[in-house]
Amino acid sequence: MNLTGRQYLAIPGPSVVPDRVLNAMHRASPDIYTGELHEMMPGLCEDLKQVARTTHHVAIYVANGHGAWEAANTNLFSPGDHALALVTGRFGEGWAQSAEALGVTMQRLDFGRRSPVDPDEVARALGEDRGERISVVLMTHADTATSVRNDVAAVRAAIDRAGHPALLAVDCIASLGCDRFEMDAWGVDVMVSASQKGMMTPPGLGFVWLNEKARQASAGARWRTPYWDWTPRIEAKQFYQRFGGTAPTHHLYGLRAALDMLVREEGIEAAWSRHERLARAVWSAFEAWGDGDGEAAGIGLNIADPAFRSHAVTTVKMASPRATQLREWTKANAGVTLGIGLGMAPEGDPAADGFMRIAHMGHVNTHMVLGALGAIEAGMTALGIPHGVGALSRAAEALA
Numbered sequence: 001m002n003l004t005g006r007q008y009l010a011i012p013g014p015s016v017v018p019d020r021v022l023n024a025m026h027r028a029s030p031d032i033y034t035g036e037l038h039e040m041m042p043g044l045c046e047d048l049k050q051v052a053r054t055t056h057h058v059a060i061y062v063a064n065g066h067g068a069w070e071a072a073n074t075n076l077f078s079p080g081d082h083a084l085a086l087v088t089g090r091f092g093e094g095w096a097q098s099a100e101a102l103g104v105t106m107q108r109l110d111f112g113r114r115s116p117v118d119p120d121e122v123a124r125a126l127g128e129d130r131g132e133r134i135s136v137v138l139m140t141h142a143d144t145a146t147s148v149r150n151d152v153a154a155v156r157a158a159i160d161r162a163g164h165p166a167l168l169a170v171d172c173i174a175s176l177g178c179d180r181f182e183m184d185a186w187g188v189d190v191m192v193s194a195s196q197k198g199m200m201t202p203p204g205l206g207f208v209w210l211n212e213k214a215r216q217a218s219a220g221a222r223w224r225t226p227y228w229d230w231t232p233r234i235e236a237k238q239f240y241q242r243f244g245g246t247a248p249t250h251h252l253y254g255l256r257a258a259l260d261m262l263v264r265e266e267g268i269e270a271a272w273s274r275h276e277r278l279a280r281a282v283w284s285a286f287e288a289w290g291d292g293d294g295e296a297a298g299i300g301l302n303i304a305d306p307a308f309r310s311h312a313v314t315t316v317k318m319a320s321p322r323a324t325q326l327r328e329w330t331k332a333n334a335g336v337t338l339g340i341g342l343g344m345a346p347e348g349d350p351a352a353d354g355f356m357r358i359a360h361m362g363h364v365n366t367h368m369v370l371g372a373l374g375a376i377e378a379g380m381t382a383l384g385i386p387h388g389v390g391a392l393s394r395a396a397e398a399l400a
């Protein structure tokens with residue numbers, strides 16, 4: 001493997017960690033009883049709320065995204081509760097299963113692997129729930145497996161149209177800081193995310209944002225155990241209560257540096273625009289590769305309608321086993337690690353080999369994306385994968 005030059009891990013999490021974040025973490029252990037860490041928390045929570053576009057609450061967990069799911073679940077559910085899961089890929093399914101494991105009866109609307117949530121179906125399903133047994137609608141903003149981006153505001157409108165009281169809980173683990181998300185304006189009651197994608201910090205922090213409605217609903221949740229209970233975390237009177245024990249000291253310093261970059265320097269709106277530009281460059285390249293000779297190789301974007309593609313990650317299909325060969329080539333020869341296909345076909349099905357993902361989330365810029373695309377073109381050429389021409393100039397045009 002050729003390891004000269006910077007390696008680019010272009011998988012959808014963990015994402016590239018900025019040197020500033022790494023350097024902020026490179027320090028002796030701080031005091032957890034008094035001092036800087038304590039003083040840092042109000043600003044940190046304020047910036048986290050800004051990233052989510054909410055004025056309500058945020059709870060921080062020493063956890064990854066799966067932990068954030070479980071944090072939301074335990075505060076929202078009691079055994080025997082009913083919920084509705086809107087599934088558009090492996091991660092939507094994952095959250096549904098995580099709640100089912102707690103004894104929640106899950107109704108699923110599965111929209112397949114290439115389509116977004118259809119809000120009309122949500123309204124219909126809730127309209128049929130005459131006893132209003134469904135207490136929460138779970139959905140994924142951007143599903144990292146399919147790279148679909150769902151219209152969260154339209155789902156809220158569908159819930160309201162059905163006149164249903166269910167809370168809306170959204171997984172923004174992949175999309176936060178990358179795709180526009182407006183928690184309060186879009187009527188989201190609970191949102192979960194984690195540190196290692198758009199938040200540019202190593203894996204290890206899970207976040208749950210919640211509004212007053214969600215907080216009140218959680219009062220009766222019988223799964224609300226001492227560690228996962230969000231109440232002490234959002235209204236901590238003692239510092240240790242914020243984390244249910246020892247604070248994740250170094251991660252907090254890393255996150256502080258990441259939020260300085262994202263919220264205080266670049267600005268969230270500018271970050272969303274940057275991600276959109278980079279995503280469009282990736283899409284134009286794959287569209288060009290998929291034309292002409294590329295049709296034989298089955299090259300194409302998984303989500304047809306650009307309005308429903310995430311700006312954080314792109315899932316690409318390529319006749320099996322081309323995608324795997326290409327990933328291996330760019331990793332061994334070009335310093336670029338691309339993401340595997342995930343949950344696009346049943347395990348063991350050779351079709352599962354026909355997908356890969358390229359992340360463009362977090363600490364990425366024009367030269368990184370153009371470099372990754374150039375490496376992909378070199379790989380296709382080296383491997384004799386037929387592809388259309390002009391992809392790199394199309395990508396450059398999108399970024400010019």
Ligand SMILES: *Cc1c(COP(=O)(O)O)cnc(C)c1O
Nearest residue numbers: 013064065066091144173174194
């Ligand atoms: C990455 C991801 C998860 C899982 O996060 P982990 O940190 O791996 O547990 C869940 N949902 C989405 C949308 C993701 O992108």
